[in-house]
Structure formats: structure tokens, C-alpha cells
Amino acid sequence: DTAVSQTPKYLVTQMGNDKSIKCEQNLGHDTMYWYKQDSKKFLKIMFSYNNKELIINETVPNRFSPKSPDKAHLNLHINSLELGDSAVYFCASSQDPLPNEQFFGPGTRLTVL
Amino acid sequence: AQSVAQPEDQVNVAEGNPLTVKCTYSVSGNPYLFWYVQYPNRGLQFLLKYITGDNLVKGSYGFEAEFNKSQTSFHLKKPSALVSDSALYFCAVRDKAGGSYIPTFGRGTSLIVHP
Numbered sequence: 001d002t003a004v005s006q007t008p009k010y011l012v013t014q015m016g017n018d019k020s021i022k023c024e025q026n027l028g029h030d031t032m033y034w035y036k037q038d039s040k041k042f043l044k045i046m047f048s049y050n051n052k053e054l055i056i057n058e059t060v061p062n063r064f065s066p067k068s069p070d071k072a073h074l075n076l077h078i079n080s081l082e083l084g085d086s087a088v089y090f091c092a093s094s095q096d097p098l099p100n101e102q103f104f105g106p107g108t109r110l111t112v113l
Numbered sequence: 114a115q116s117v118a119q120p121e122d123q124v125n126v127a128e129g130n131p132l133t134v135k136c137t138y139s140v141s142g143n144p145y146l147f148w149y150v151q152y153p154n155r156g157l158q159f160l161l162k163y164i165t166g167d168n169l170v171k172g173s174y175g176f177e178a179e180f181n182k183s184q185t186s187f188h189l190k191k192p193s194a195l196v197s198d199s200a201l202y203f204c205a206v207r208d209k210a211g212g213s214y215i216p217t218f219g220r221g222t223s224l225i226v227h228p
Contacts, residue, residue: 004156033216041201043157043218056215090156099145099164099207099214104156 003027004105006091012111013081020077021108023091029103031055031096032074034066037088037107049074050096078110086112115140115208119219126194127227134189134222136204145214146187147205148178151221157203163187174198194226 004025013019025032033056034046048056049068063079074091091105116139126132138144145164149157161172168180178189189202201221207214 041151041221043203043221045216045218048215092157096214099209101147101159101162102149102157102216103159104149106156107154 004091004093004103006089006105006108008108009106010109010111012113014113015081015083017081018077018079019081019110020075021089021091021110023074023076023105025072025091025093025103025105027093027095027103028072029093029095030071031094032068032071033092033094033102034074034076035090035092035104037090039087043090047074047076081110081112083112086110115206115215115217117204117206117217117219119202119204119222121222122220123223123225125225125227128196129193132191132194132198132224132226134202134204134224136187136189136219137185138187138204138206139185140206140208142209144180144182144185144187145207146178146180147207147216148172148176148187148189149203149205149218151201151203153200160189160202194224196226196228199224199226 031050033048047066052068065077068074088107092102094100094102118137147162148160151157163180171177204219207216
């Protein structure tokens, strides 16, 4: 059983397009996250939702909009894609509010041409 | 603001030798510390954590880490390295801010174990 899954695994698109990445977890966790990992492997948190409520919103362009239809799903929609958006995006989940470990998805490699 | 430093971009060790991957942290409250490993083209996997209690924490795949409050360090160790341990290792801290435990990751250390 896949604990945290993401679709698609690869996404290649043109500048200016709009795209979405989907994430689902079957661990029963309350909190989900989106991270961006750049080409130097630096991992930066973007957003976090707890029970469908946004709790962390780092300095991310407003072209990025997360949506959590329920606590098992957290999607990321990106408008007007730019070259600098090319990265690997990871979804993760954890059982909060205690500071527990996070479980990561396999990642979505986004390439903007 | 919390921060995590991994001073080495890369650590090289021979198979069978002990390994250490360094991590230091800065937090305003109690430190909640984690180590994760990332294999190529994969997501991060949890190795171990320190929340409270014993300073020596044991985790997956024979790894352990020592919490040192006075030196604000949480170094990852393994007594005998395997070639299969070669991967990217991340130290992370979660500090409480506004009711949430916000995670911050170090820049990662690439561990290379030579046969």
C-alpha cells in the first residue's frame, strides 16, 4: 500500500500554462505539506494544511494555490508557469499537533520549457 | 527563527568504517530533531527523531544520532557503513510557531560509501 502518493510523477509543460499536482495519503494523518526541492536539492516548505485548514503559507508567489478537499488530499495548482518553477515537488503528511515525523510522497518532477 | 546547518556538502567513507554526518540547530524553544534519507529519484524517508528523553536515539538501518544540548548538535552516526548507505541525508528541526510545528530542513549532506 502506498502511504503518500502523487500524480503525475513527471510534468513537462510550456511557460505560461496552468497545471495541477495531486496528493493523497492513506495514513489517516491530520496534516499535509507541499515542499519544493530545487536543482541543488535544497528543500523548502511551501504550504501546510491541518484538517483542511491552511496553517503554513511561506513566501510563495500567489500563482501557487493549494487546495485541500478533505484531510486525505492536498492538491497544488500553479498558474502562469515560469522557468523558475522547474523543480521536484514533494507532498508529505504527519500526525500533528505533536511534532511527529513526516511521510513523503515520491515527488513530481516539473519541467517548464 | 529556527535554523539547521549541515556543514558538509559531502562525506566520504570506506565501507565498514564508522560514519558521522553533522547537524547543528538553532531554535527558540525545545528542539524537535529529525533525520531523513533520500535515495536518487525518491522521496525522503524518516530515519530517527529526538523529542525528549535519552540523548542517544536509535533509528532505522542501524543509524543512531546523539543529541547534545550544549553544542546544539544532532549528529547522525553509524558504526559500520555500507555501500547501500550512499544517499542524501537531511537533518530537520520542528519549532513551535503560532500553534504549529513548522519544519525546517538543512541543505543536505551527500554520503558516499566507497567499497
